[in-house]
Amino acid sequence: MKKLTPAEENYLKAIYHLLEEGPEKVSTNEIASLIQSKAASVSDMLKRLAEKELIYYKKYHGVSLTESGHKTALHIIRRNRLWEVFLVEKLKFNWDEIDTLAEELEHVNSPLLVRRLDEYLGFPKFDPHGDPIPDEFGELSSKPRIVLSEVRSGQVGKIVAVNNSSAAFLKYLDKVGIYIGAKVEVLDTIEFDGSQELLIDGQKKVFVSKEVSANIQVMLHPG
């Protein structure tokens, strides 16, 4: 409940994102790599976070979030994504330019500010990358999703999110005409390397590698 430092918030968020991938424990090195620091620094921080009961931490055996840590992480993510919407919707930033800015703005922690911002933006449910925005209570409204790389030839869906928010990736998507909300049909899948030929909005044909399609989330069209 007490105020956290930006560094503590960044670590919590990183742990949350790593846990999101499935495992119920994350390792020191995974955190270090995601947060671009060194294992020794992570060990240090884990002690502090455990002290504050934000994580479960057993030396040498990885960490997970406590209920309180989980809730806190969702608050941070909420702020991050609301600011991302603000930057894109109001200040006309491109979705590949907002990462570092939202990374800073997320640490301004004022419940009133967040509520007002949310209201001002019209209570958005998803950020510019298609990721869900937790509500005040940490609830996520999630759409049923499937990764594009797992969509079979002939199937049609809508692009709802990306798994990778690096500028390089997002710029690439812009270039080939892939965007959130686009209709996508998988015309062909190459068995050898998993690359696909797509039809975007029934108009544009695009070839993408599996590395790309594995980072795109799709909602399948019913039927």
Place this chain on the structure above:
Amino acid sequence: MKKLTPAEENYLKAIYHLLEEGPEKVSTNEIASLIQSKAASVSDMLKRLAEKELIYYKKYHGVSLTESGHKTALHIIRRNRLWEVFLVEKLKFNWDEIDTLAEELEHVNSPLLVRRLDEYLGFPKFDPHGDPIPDEFGELSSKPRIVLSEVRSGQVGKIVAVNNSSAAFLKYLDKVGIYIGAKVEVLDTIEFDGSQELLIDGQKKVFVSKEVSANIQVMLHPG
């Protein structure tokens, strides 16, 4: 030119504001008092700021800003005031609630963000307290001003700014109906204590102490 920490930015801003009052040197204690820290901490920070050539500092003899420090302070103030406008104009905060929020937001230093925000807000020239917003180059558009306590009986002016942004003061102004842009006529000035009777917008009579009127800036109506 290099990136400053939030603390360094706060000190620079404090020095700027103290110099604004007139003197060409400010003392360690004045800074400590404004920034709510101790003289020893200020001494420490002054060494660092001098090292970075943001201030002129001669031990025991006060500080002033270098050209670079002055420019930097204006950039910080620009960010602070733009965010204040955003909070009031867009998020509907009251002018007495924005201080601490802007105090944090001002440290997000991205020239592009600031430019976009400025544009989005319609290039405002003054913040909610009536203080001028420096442009990208640090230029201030200042209105000719005089403190209300120095306006003589019979004279009429418009309230353009406040010298004190504490919630207590601003709430008081709200209560008695004084706001930026209001027309004000000084009906009477008590010689004994400098208190005044005012007529706001030609309608409402208000008595204010000199402590209050010394914190209100007025633009005199020509003629």
Place this chain on the structure above:
DNA sequence: ATTTTTTTTTAGATCAGTCTAAATCTTATT
């Protein structure tokens, strides 16, 4: 011109956050 008071600086601690290098624990391999 001394002495006293006030202001400012320094000395020495502490805390958060980070790093490198060394020690230690876990896991995989022989």
Place this chain on the structure above:
DNA sequence: AATAAGATTTAGACTGATCTAAAAAAAAAT
């Protein structure tokens, strides 16, 4: 099961920011 490899933690150091208490300098008062 012993050893090698890999991951993690600890030890020790550094920076930035802050504080209290003591020392030093400047300003004010006698």
